[in-house]
Amino acid sequence: MLLIDCPHCGLRDETEFACGGEAHIARPLAENAITDAEFAEYLFWRDNPKGVFLERWCHTAGCRQWFNAARDTVTHDFIEIYAMGSMPASKAGKAAFADAWRRNTASEAAAKPSSKGGKS
Ligand SMILES: [Zn+2]
Numbered sequence: 722m723l724l725i726d727c728p729h730c731g732l733r734d735e736t737e738f739a740c741g742g743e744a745h746i747a748r749p750l751a752e753n754a755i756t757d758a759e760f761a762e763y764l765f766w767r768d769n770p771k772g773v774f775l776e777r778w779c780h781t782a783g784c785r786q787w788f789n790a791a792r793d794t795v796t797h798d799f800i801e802i803y804a805m806g807s808m809p810a811s812k813a814g815k816a817a818f819a820d821a822w823r824r825n826t827a828s829e830a831a832a833k834p835s836s837k838g839g840k841s
Contacts, residue, residue: 722734722735723735723797725737725738725778725780725790725799725802726799726802727780727783727784727786727788727802728786728788728802728803728804729780729783729784729786730780730783730784733780733783736782737780737781737782737783738778738779738780738781738782738783739778739779739781740776740777740778741776741777741778741779741787742767742776742777743767743768743774743775743776743777743821744775744776744777744789744790745775745789745818745821746763748763749763768821769794770794770817771794771795772793772794772795772817773791773792773793773794773800773813773814773816773817774791774792774793774794774817775789775790775791775809775814775817775818775821776789776790776791776792777789777790777805778790778802787805788802788803788804788805789802789803789804789805789807789809790802790803791803791809791811791813791814791817793813800813800814801813801814
């Protein structure tokens, strides 16, 4: 059983939560100037790393509040839980944020190739 520390309710069973997927996805600023494929990439493509991943979670069977979490996808350990609209403060969370290739708008990503090779 996995316990998740809701920032509003405290430790609760994982069955009370829903994971909303990857956190910090930047919406393309010039969405009318990008191709349908680029917009589909923004809308549907998500990272699936082995290691620390930044996710959005909702306490669906509790307070129904959303929050962000830095979670290790190998060990399932929650490294950090932080508020929506804020950035990770832990070293691992900051590294996961900097390492993800989808943090920039499409035009910024095109100008700055990722070290992960997910988008060039
Ligand atoms: Zn809660």
